[in-house]
Amino acid sequence: MSTGARQRPALMHLYWWFLFSQGGVIAALLIPVHVLIQGILGPLGVVRVVDRHYDTWVQVLGNPIVKLYLLVLIAVPFFHFAHRLRYLLVDFGMPVARTVPAQAVFYGGAVVVTLLTIWVLLTTAPLSLP
Amino acid sequence: MPAGWWTRKRHYFLYVVREFTALPLALWLLWLLVEIKRAGDGPARYSPHGSTAFVVFSVIVLLFALYHSVTFLSLTGVIIRVKLFDRPLPSGLISLAMFVLWAVASVVIGFVLIWFGR
Amino acid sequence: MPEKRITIKATRYDPEKDEKPHLQSYEIPFYDESMVVLDALNYIKSDVDGSLSYRWSCRMGICGSCGMMVNGTPKLTCNAFLRDYWPQAIVVEPLNNFPIIRDLVIDMEDFMHKLKSIKPWIIRKQEIPLGAGEHRQTNEQIDDFRQFSQCINCMLCYAACPVYGLNDEFLGPAAIALARRYNLDSRDQGLKQRLPVIGDSEGVWECSFVGECSVVCPKGVDPAKAIQQTKLDTTMRFVLPYGNRE
Amino acid sequence: MDFESYDVLVVGGGLAGIRAAIAAVEANPRVKVGMVSKVYPMRSHTVSAEGGAAAALRPEDSYENHAFDTIKGSDYLADQDVVEAFVREAPVEVIQMEHWGCPWSRDPDGKISARPFGGMTTWRTCFAADKTGFHMLHAVFQTSLKYPQITRHDEAFVTKLLVEDSRCVGVVALDMRSGRFDAITAKSVILATGGLGRIYAFTTNGNICTGDGMALAYRAGVGLKDMEMVQFHPTGLPFTGILITEAVRGEGGYLLNNQGERFLKRYVPNKMELGPRDIISRAMMTEFEEGRGFEGPHGKYLHLDVRHLGEEMIDRKLPFMRELGREFVGIDIVTDPIPVRPVQHYMMGGVDADISGATPMAGLYAAGECANVGLNGANRLGSNSLSECLVFGAAAGRAAAEYASSAKPVTANPVDALLWDEARRVEVEFLEKKGGDERIGAIREEMQREMDTGAGVFRTKEAMEKLIEQLGGLRERFGRIRIDDTSRTFNTEVTAAMELDFMLELAQTMAVSALAREESRGAHARRDFPERDDKKYLKHTLAFRREGARPRLEYRDVRITNFQPQARTY
Numbered sequence A: 001m002s003t004g005a006r007q008r009p010a011l012m013h014l015y016w017w018f019l020f021s022q023g024g025v026i027a028a029l030l031i032p033v034h035v036l037i038q039g040i041l042g043p044l045g046v047v048r049v050v051d052r053h054y055d056t057w058v059q060v061l062g063n064p065i066v067k068l069y070l071l072v073l074i075a076v077p078f079f080h081f082a083h084r085l086r087y088l089l090v091d092f093g094m095p096v097a098r099t100v101p102a103q104a105v106f107y108g109g110a111v112v113v114t115l116l117t118i119w120v121l122l123t124t125a126p127l128s129l130p
Numbered sequence B: 001m002p003a004g005w006w007t008r009k010r011h012y013f014l015y016v017v018r019e020f021t022a023l024p025l026a027l028w029l030l031w032l033l034v035e036i037k038r039a040g041d042g043p044a045r046y047s048p049h050g051s052t053a054f055v056v057f058s059v060i061v062l063l064f065a066l067y068h069s070v071t072f073l074s075l076t077g078v079i080i081r082v083k084l085f086d087r088p089l090p091s092g093l094i095s096l097a098m099f100v101l102w103a104v105a106s107v108v109i110g111f112v113l114i115w116f117g118r
Numbered sequence C: 001m002p003e004k005r006i007t008i009k010a011t012r013y014d015p016e017k018d019e020k021p022h023l024q025s026y027e028i029p030f031y032d033e034s035m036v037v038l039d040a041l042n043y044i045k046s047d048v049d050g051s052l053s054y055r056w057s058c059r060m061g062i063c064g065s066c067g068m069m070v071n072g073t074p075k076l077t078c079n080a081f082l083r084d085y086w087p088q089a090i091v092v093e094p095l096n097n098f099p100i101i102r103d104l105v106i107d108m109e110d111f112m113h114k115l116k117s118i119k120p121w122i123i124r125k126q127e128i129p130l131g132a133g134e135h136r137q138t139n140e141q142i143d144d145f146r147q148f149s150q151c152i153n154c155m156l157c158y159a160a161c162p163v164y165g166l167n168d169e170f171l172g173p174a175a176i177a178l179a180r181r182y183n184l185d186s187r188d189q190g191l192k193q194r195l196p197v198i199g200d201s202e203g204v205w206e207c208s209f210v211g212e213c214s215v216v217c218p219k220g221v222d223p224a225k226a227i228q229q230t231k232l233d234t235t236m237r238f239v240l241p242y243g244n245r246e
Numbered sequence D: 001m002d003f004e005s006y007d008v009l010v011v012g013g014g015l016a017g018i019r020a021a022i023a024a025v026e027a028n029p030r031v032k033v034g035m036v037s038k039v040y041p042m043r044s045h046t047v048s049a050e051g052g053a054a055a056a057l058r059p060e061d062s063y064e065n066h067a068f069d070t071i072k073g074s075d076y077l078a079d080q081d082v083v084e085a086f087v088r089e090a091p092v093e094v095i096q097m098e099h100w101g102c103p104w105s106r107d108p109d110g111k112i113s114a115r116p117f118g119g120m121t122t123w124r125t126c127f128a129a130d131k132t133g134f135h136m137l138h139a140v141f142q143t144s145l146k147y148p149q150i151t152r153h154d155e156a157f158v159t160k161l162l163v164e165d166s167r168c169v170g171v172v173a174l175d176m177r178s179g180r181f182d183a184i185t186a187k188s189v190i191l192a193t194g195g196l197g198r199i200y201a202f203t204t205n206g207n208i209c210t211g212d213g214m215a216l217a218y219r220a221g222v223g224l225k226d227m228e229m230v231q232f233h234p235t236g237l238p239f240t241g242i243l244i245t246e247a248v249r250g251e252g253g254y255l256l257n258n259q260g261e262r263f264l265k266r267y268v269p270n271k272m273e274l275g276p277r278d279i280i281s282r283a284m285m286t287e288f289e290e291g292r293g294f295e296g297p298h299g300k301y302l303h304l305d306v307r308h309l310g311e312e313m314i315d316r317k318l319p320f321m322r323e324l325g326r327e328f329v330g331i332d333i334v335t336d337p338i339p340v341r342p343v344q345h346y347m348m349g350g351v352d353a354d355i356s357g358a359t360p361m362a363g364l365y366a367a368g369e370c371a372n373v374g375l376n377g378a379n380r381l382g383s384n385s386l387s388e389c390l391v392f393g394a395a396a397g398r399a400a401a402e403y404a405s406s407a408k409p410v411t412a413n414p415v416d417a418l419l420w421d422e423a424r425r426v427e428v429e430f431l432e433k434k435g436g437d438e439r440i441g442a443i444r445e446e447m448q449r450e451m452d453t454g455a456g457v458f459r460t461k462e463a464m465e466k467l468i469e470q471l472g473g474l475r476e477r478f479g480r481i482r483i484d485d486t487s488r489t490f491n492t493e494v495t496a497a498m499e500l501d502f503m504l505e506l507a508q509t510m511a512v513s514a515l516a517r518e519e520s521r522g523a524h525a526r527r528d529f530p531e532r533d534d535k536k537y538l539k540h541t542l543a544f545r546r547e548g549a550r551p552r553l554e555y556r557d558v559r560i561t562n563f564q565p566q567a568r569t570y
């Protein structure tokens, strides 16, 4: 434990934790309904769902608000996941997961997913204002 | 600390499950990303996922997702401190508010997903 | 009715003789329904084997010295009733995650240093003289930190926390709860001095919110809550644009 | 051989000891203070004090009232100059504790609140819910951590005072962890080792309350004052002896006999449940004798009833009592009456010390429950003790720092020899002892039983003479003890044996002092001498050790200033 002359809290951890908690909230509030409808009810044909048809799907994806929403839905939770999986590795007896390189790998991964999502959202359905 | 410490106690095990929810949820979101990407394939080649295996996978993910939501939202209630008229709101009330928010969000999103479907 | 008996298996370890700890079994009379595990140990020490070593004093759950693992769970032995275990045998071991000094006695010097490191005293920019009387403080203001001021330093939470078990540099549940106790005290102005320690990598950020610390805490301190709240508060201070960075 | 050397050495890490250590540093920031304690300071028995600390803080109160209540409570055996100084300092000390973070319960205006207590005529007992001692001890201990001048020796058991040319120059301490004997020297030494309740079987005191400091001083030739004055608290839980605080009655609880009657109307009609402890304990014993007690698996008991106070009030003011009831008796005090009976609680007697804590031995001071500065006389009022620890702990700390600033440094030469002698003694008597057949547990239990019967709430000549004889027999058996534990590491059997050694010594002074006081005063109630006798016994008893014989007794007049002795009725 370093009780030395440090003047501020460990800022890096603080930002990671901030993203972790935001991701956690978003995952908790939003993911279940997507899984339920797009992953189960849609494929089983119980209800009509936007992503079952090309035109409805593209039309919805074209909406800038939807693009923004999807960015938040997909990218932010990955900071949560990265954080949890990194700590889980520590809990399983892998202290390397605590190190700065490991942080770079995990949170870097989340950054990659974020960029990927932006790229996908920008390159798939063309922007269309409703 | 023996490596299998988390198997020794129910509570430890539940904690590990809680943290582990991250993995299935991440996989499912990656699938969603793929699903979006495929919308770029054009009308002819687009066919949405629908295999039984995928549905089974989604059911499993849903269980993890619900577990994540329930644990995360109730714990949030414990952490957040809100004061109203100088008196702290009981944590149960904050958790309840979170659950209400969850329900509202789910209804709205579900409505959009289904309403615009055809 | 024949006298009831109960078996106690206690850890024995004398660093002068033993390579590693082992369990020793004692069968003793269970003569009163109000007997606790500590009474059983006292019976052993006084009537069977005087060499069994353990700490205790108040036998009323307030001095914090009698914490041990009882059937694998950290407990105050003065508050763990034999009737809840009988007729099964009870295994009594020293608290997990600490070096053993002898038998059931653990080494808690580490905590004593950590306690000091969080500056557990009222810090003021300007002391008010005694003649000026007391600081005014309402019972509601005390309610803000009351829970975190109940810690008896019994170390059960450290024994329960796997993160501390993996990394003893972790500041740990009780020390952070006590830091929060002072940070929330309306008389205290020392948050800034404590932040570097509690907000360090081995401070609150090391905790992964296993939450077992709060489950075992005999005094309802809820250190897990103290830690997560500290994370949130610290984050608010530095992440939000209007956070008070000082 | 090298050894730690301090200016001021405090023995004891309870409220009195820590307060003394801080006072010494604040009096003179250059003093080096050592603090030895056989347990980590926050484990000291102060932690279990529940009810509160008395201080005349409120405008409607006055020093005179607090002084008079204390003196009347003491049955006029208190030294009145000491009481007068005490009541003036107590409020200052309570405020000081507030500045150090003690979470005192508050009035709606944010000021420190107070509750009524037995024998006090007004609301004067400041409290932190019903964990006052816990909060005070942790506040003062945690505050002490900020002083770099204070060095702690935790879990070190003091076995002897080092005396050179009749001046106290330090202690010999057994480091529990390493099993090593160390000489810890100092220009002045403060004893703050707490009470001796464990001499009795049924006591509110914890395992560490074995009167070590009193015995250490006694062996070094210092007199023990008023050792016959032992307080019995009316409300202990049967079996464990865990205390139900007087605050329960202060907040309005009733004491009921098996007829459901508030029997105190026959004993203290004007104060009822708020009468002083000695009188209520006797009243309860009388109820038992006259067949109005309940019979339980752990003996007779009466009811303490708070059901009429309501859950909200109980949770706000007495939450720990509810917790204790739930955990240790399996009752909810909101809906069930609490079973209680009188229990040994506090030692008024102790090391002879003056108003600044100085003992007759140069360089030796005493404070807290182990000292007798003349405050409590024949009966302490509830909540005066925590304040006493603060006031006289601080006084002793200042006086010891002052003494140290002019005293000669301690020389290694005699200290080495003394240390070696003491280490040898403990080795021969305990660690290397072979062939004994007496279990220390058995001797201790017998001593405790004998003390409960011979030196309990009511006393008679016959019972006390028998007690003294029995104690002699136990002392002899103690010579043949058997020690199972041969390890040097954390050997709690050897320390328990040394504690028993101390307690046997103290038990004898208590019995001998009690036998000689042929009157009834405060807690000392003789069946054969039921009246107070101011002509003969308005005096302190002083007991001095004599090798192989009963202690020698001396008497010293009580100092009277403004309050002439009157009949003590409530």
Ligand SMILES: Cc1cc2nc3c(=O)[nH]c(=O)nc-3n(C[C@H](O)[C@H](O)[C@H](O)COP(=O)(O)OP(=O)(O)OC[C@H]3O[C@@H](n4cnc5c(N)ncnc54)[C@H](O)[C@@H]3O)c2cc1C
Binding pocket: D011, D012, D013, D014, D015, D016, D017, D036, D037, D038, D039, D040, D041, D044, D045, D046, D047, D048, D049, D050, D051, D052, D053, D054, D132, D133, D156, D157, D158, D159, D192, D193, D194, D195, D204, D205, D206, D208, D209, D212, D213, D243, D245, D345, D346, D367, D368, D369, D370, D382, D383, D384, D385, D386, D387, D389
């Ligand atoms: C259950 C209970 C409730 C009480 N409630 C109240 C109340 O409400 N109000 C009130 O005013 N009073 C109350 N009292 C009385 C009061 O708490 C005590 O008198 C007071 O706390 C004594 O403090 P102390 O500092 O003298 O000793 P303690 O707190 O007992 O400390 C003694 C110290 O000496 C050390 N020590 C002892 N022997 C040795 C040795 N040989 N070597 C090294 N160290 C040694 C111990 O380790 C310990 O640190 C209560 C007492 C009890 C038992």
Ligand code: SF4
Binding pocket: C150, C151, C152, C153, C154, C155, C156, C157, C158, C173, C174, C177, C213, C216, C217, C218, C219, C220, C221, C222, C223
């Ligand atoms: S937080 Fe609870 S478990 Fe941990 S040391 Fe304090 S009282 Fe014990």
Ligand code: F3S
Binding pocket: C160, C161, C162, C163, C164, C172, C173, C206, C207, C208, C209, C210, C211, C212, C213, C214, C223, C224, C227
């Ligand atoms: S158990 Fe440990 S990981 Fe955190 S919540 Fe408690 S400190």
Ligand code: FES
Binding pocket: C056, C057, C058, C059, C060, C061, C062, C063, C064, C065, C066, C067, C076, C077, C078, C079
């Ligand atoms: S003996 Fe004090 S807490 Fe158990």
